[in-house]
Amino acid sequence: MNHDVLINLADARQRHRGPGVPSPCVSVCQMDPCSGLCRGCWRSIDEIAGWGALSDEARLQIWSRIEDRQR
Numbered sequence: 001m002n003h004d005v006l007i008n009l010a011d012a013r014q015r016h017r018g019p020g021v022p023s024p025c026v027s028v029c030q031m032d033p034c035s036g037l038c039r040g041c042w043r044s045i046d047e048i049a050g051w052g053a054l055s056d057e058a059r060l061q062i063w064s065r066i067e068d069r070q071r
Contacts, residue, residue, distance in 0.1 A: 005040050006070055009063045021059035023051060024066055042066040 005026050016022030025048075028040025036044055043051075047062050054062070 007041065008067055008070075009060075012063075021056045021063065024063065037069065042069050 005028055007024055007026060009022075012022040012024060024041040024043060026040045028038070030039040031037070031045065032039050038044075038048060041048070043062065043066065047065075051059065051062075
């Protein structure tokens with residue numbers, strides 16, 4: 001999988017000033033046709049579309065998947 005950006009929750013938390021779980025978005029919004037994942041945030045289109053309505057627990061589960069995908 002050829003993604004341009006590696007991301008992690010710890011770094012996102014340092015940049016995030018508000019409450020709750022920070023978004024993984026890094027403003028590199030391009031879907032990889034082979035993997036079906038965003039090249040910037042490593043999320044699927046369904047994970048991106050649903051992010052705003054998710055609980056913090058569900059967002060943390062997505063972050064865990066994102067970090068696993070980068071290995």
